[in-house]
Amino acid sequence: MEDKSQNPLQRLQCSVMNYDWGLPGRISEVARLHALNSGSQFDPEKPYAELWMGTHDSGPSFLVSNHQRVTLKAWISENPHVLGHKVLHKWGSDLPFLFKVLSVGKALSIQAHPDKELARTLHKLHPDLYKDANHKPEMTLAMTDFEALCGFITLKELKAVLYTVPEVGELIGAANAELVLQTSDQDEEKVKPVLQAVFTHLMSASKGSITDAVNKLKGRLHKEREVRQLTDKEQLVLQLEKQYPADVGVIAAFFLNHVKLNPGEALFLGANEPHAYLSGACVECMATSDNVVRAGLTPKHRDVRTLCSMLTYKQGSPEILQGVPFNPYVTRYTPPFEEFEIDSCVLPQGETVVFPAVPGPSIFLVTVGDGMMNTGTPKGHVVTEGDVLFAAAYTEISITSASELHLYRTGVNSNFFQAS
């Protein structure tokens, strides 16, 4: 019998989430990869939203073994050396990151993730809603064209919204609208409190006034569409209204940046930044946590007060990462968070790429093609699309492709090892 605990490379069977914003099975990358990963069928009409690769209790990954079902979490806690001593010392005997694939069919809720201190408080007060005490910085790397709402627009842009979208003014009230128009960009200390007051007012508006405003907006845009080209944001809010009728998020979208990523571009989100993914497929990495504070575009629990008080109210477009070439086949995306980084690898047929040994754990996901994966032992592993593999710390991985191979690797941020 093979001793599983000695193998530095472990195949994983991963959990899938069928949230209702996912794409239907027939066109969902998550459904395709999960079916390949688990050897199961997918339902062509059911939504498939997220594939989870990691140790979070809400969606555990399992070691593929003939004998019994062991979670990656249990195996790591029995074999903590696979994390490497620096990771073990910093985060304990659990994987610090959670890796995902997302297939976004319709908008996710307008949300933010708490910092560590707020996460601890929320988990203590409402363990049913906030299931862990960890923060959740995250990074999204587009696999297809990918759209999101992310961060607040600038004060100048918000003033333009007030002039062109009367429904926003109606909801925040004349006094608040005047407050925004009177605030100067130069007056940096004032901008954030003003934005906070106005956004909180909007998000706390009564159900009736929101329904009125959204209906008015919709009627007006439908009329104006016949005589002029609607702006990008106007087209987006009409689309959001179809997905979430009479939801405050339709109006809140006017306050946020509409970000469009090309495949291979990435976006990262620190604690307390508002965002909502809108459409497309991506890989996503985050600290091991599922803490989400929601306030719009959702049938789920809303916590408007917490959301509005936690946000940083930073303004302006977010930074887009293009990635940095790590070698001819690998592009690396490094966010400013210790817990993770993502490598994207495109390997032409018949080529070999080496991922040097690193002092922390990695997870590999093959999305296209097949090949052989080697760890220095004579026996290689045949890998094909849908395969997910955990690699222990200090393991050099070499991969040779049988056909053009696409894979992603996520691991602890290299900067963490350099700094410590």
Ligand SMILES: [Zn+2]
């Ligand atoms: Zn998020």
